[in-house]
Amino acid sequence: MFLPTGCSKKPEEQSSADGATSSATKASEVVVYCSVDMAFARPILDAFQQRTGIDVHPVFDTEAGKTTGLVNKLLAEKQSPRADVWWSSEIFGTMQLARAGILAPYTPKTCADIPDHYRHPDGLWTAFGLRGRVIAYDPERTQKEDLPRRWCDLTDPKYKNRFRMADPRFGTTRGHMATLLSLWGPDAMAEFYRGLRENGCKLTDGNSQSVLLLTRGLADLVATDTDDVIVAQERGDSVAMIFPDLDAPGGKRVTPGTLWIPCSAALIQGARHQEAAHAMLDYLTSAEIERELHRSSSRNIPVRPALRIELGAGAAAEAETDYAAAAVVLEQSDKLVRDVLLP
DSSP: OOOOOOOOOOOOOBSSSGGGSOSSOOTTEEEEEEOSOHHHHHHHHHHHHHHHOOEEEEEEOOSTTTTHHHHHHHHHTTTSOOOSEEEESSSHHHHHHHHTTOEEOOOOTTOTTSOGGGBOTTSSOEEEEEEEEEEEEOTTTSOGGGSOSBGGGGGSGGGTTTEEEEOTTSHHHHHHHHHHHHHHOHHHHHHHHHHHHHTTOEEESOHHHHHHHHHTTSOSEEEEEHHHHHHHHHTTOOOEEEOOBOOOGGGOOOOSSBOEEEEEEEEETTOSOHHHHHHHHHHHTSHHHHHHHHHSTTOOBOSOHHHHHHHTOOOSSBOOOOHHHHHHTHHHHHHHIIIIIOO
């Protein structure tokens, strides 16, 4: 479907789309706001440009402001959009954008085999490529019997001054904490944050930094995503991971399994390069890209059942997750972080 039509210049790495959206816009270009780590996204975007001849202008975010920064940028640009395509490393901010009227309907031609719960019923977004939320540790310093079984166990005094995580107002950590809030309720979530604060939990500028601090011996346990652990393992670091349950404090069983978060892609309302944007979305949501993401160091788990079988890609103990319920409480979750965890 994506046949080579010649090579174009390599797209520039930009912090804004200003250079990509001059008055001389072209049908053969597309502006992509992307919160997927550049190391994984760049080869995919470059391959699309080489195959189609469409100039790709990516706008990436920072690790510290992961996803949230670009979501806010899209919200601010609602009346005069600069982006054509949104490619996110998670689903929660995408749902927030859909509710705000930032996204336009488009059903990619390549997504028919994606399960319904990973597609918006009106085509506002398509999800693919799961990553798990895990606790990483150094097996040379921490024994398995010393590990928490549930996320809520991290408030146990035996983990005092031993745990770190990325700021819960950004990236997949934001969606993770919003998921816990939607499952536990505000009182239990506030209790959890108070327990973390009293236990000396420190926040970092992102999941990869959390893992780096772990490998340097500055933490025993860190919350992160599966891909950050795999990257650390591939560079030779002593890192392992566990998949904690989402049980509520007090032992209340809410849903078995742990949280897996998909990437997502969507068309921006008012996109100026519609045809190129459609081609990009067909490409991003294809089985080919799920296959490539799984074979990369990111090791994303495909959402397509047949592709999981083909690749032998099983996901550990997937919880039945209501992503929409979590997306609704994102701002409430941010407020709890400010009011309870940060003071």
